[in-house]
Amino acid sequence: NAGVTQTPKFRVLKTGQSMTLLCAQDMNHEYMYWYRQDPGMGLRLIHYSVGEGTTAKGEVPDGYNVSRLKKQNFLLGLESAAPSQTSVYFCASRPGQSNYGYTFGSGTRLTVV
Amino acid sequence: EDKVVQSPLSLVVHEGDTVTLNCSYEVTNFRSLLWYKQEKKAPTFLFMLTSSGIEKKSGRLSSILDKKELFSILNITATQTGDSAVYLCAVHNTNAGKSTFGDGTTLTVKP
Numbered sequence: 001n002a003g004v005t006q007t008p009k010f011r012v013l014k015t016g017q018s019m020t021l022l023c024a025q026d027m028n029h030e031y032m033y034w035y036r037q038d039p040g041m042g043l044r045l046i047h048y049s050v051g052e053g054t055t056a057k058g059e060v061p062d063g064y065n066v067s068r069l070k071k072q073n074f075l076l077g078l079e080s081a082a083p084s085q086t087s088v089y090f091c092a093s094r095p096g097q098s099n100y101g102y103t104f105g106s107g108t109r110l111t112v113v
Numbered sequence: 114e115d116k117v118v119q120s121p122l123s124l125v126v127h128e129g130d131t132v133t134l135n136c137s138y139e140v141t142n143f144r145s146l147l148w149y150k151q152e153k154k155a156p157t158f159l160f161m162l163t164s165s166g167i168e169k170k171s172g173r174l175s176s177i178l179d180k181k182e183l184f185s186i187l188n189i190t191a192t193q194t195g196d197s198a199v200y201l202c203a204v205h206n207t208n209a210g211k212s213t214f215g216d217g218t219t220l221t222v223k224p
Contacts, residue, residue, distance in 0.1 A: 031210055042117075042201055042214035043156075050210045058211065090155060101147050101158035102212065 002026050006091050006105035013081040013112045021076040021108050023091030029103070030096035032074040033058075034066060036087040037107075043090065049074055051096075081112045115140040119202050119215035127223050130192050134218045136202035137184040144207035146178055146185050151199040151217070159187075159200075192222045 035043040045058030049068040065077045092102035116139045149156035160169045162178035178185045203212040
């Protein structure tokens with residue numbers, strides 16, 4: 001049972017480059033989330049999805065876009081990377097019912113130089 | 114805007130000590146409060162609390178919620194070096210379908 005899988009695990013980008021982070025879950029979860037975590041801080045929500053074909057903005061959505069074309073996949077895009085987007089990115093998912101915590105992926109460490 | 118504040122931000126103790134971590138919150142449409150443990154990588158789920166006054170317990174860890182005063186505590190008794198981690202508190206907003214996290218408490222347990 002793979003759970004939540006994030007790819008890639010590490011990436012270095014130059015300012016202005018674009019990239020897509022992929023999150024895949026095999027638990028048939030309805031809800032999926034992208035968070036970023038900076039040193040000494042908790043998790044801040046970027047975007048999330050409550051079902052296939054739907055997305056919504058979180059606390060820090062600027063500079064990011066997302067898509068949820070298939071229930072099992074949630075993609076996070078950076079169109080023009082900036083050094084301020086250097087962070088660790090976590091994807092998470094949970095079932096549609098509320099009485100469950102998140103299952104997290106192992107994270108993607110992104111450095112923008 | 115939903116808000117979660119954890120205290121202390123960091124804590125250093127010796128093995129065998131008992132620690133109490135605090136989490137206060139403000140959230141519209143409260144559904145649940147969750148505790149996670151984060152070691153080097155992804156957070157792992159510890160507890161979910163939905164009702165006041167009911168203690169959740171798992172081994173040396175326990176947690177309780179006070180919905181009137183809007184806070185929760187996480188207790189760890191007889192700490193071990195393996196308890197060293199960042200402990201994250203989150204509150205789940207049922208209408209929005211998302212959780213807001215605090216900044217975490219970094220616990221260091223020395224031998």
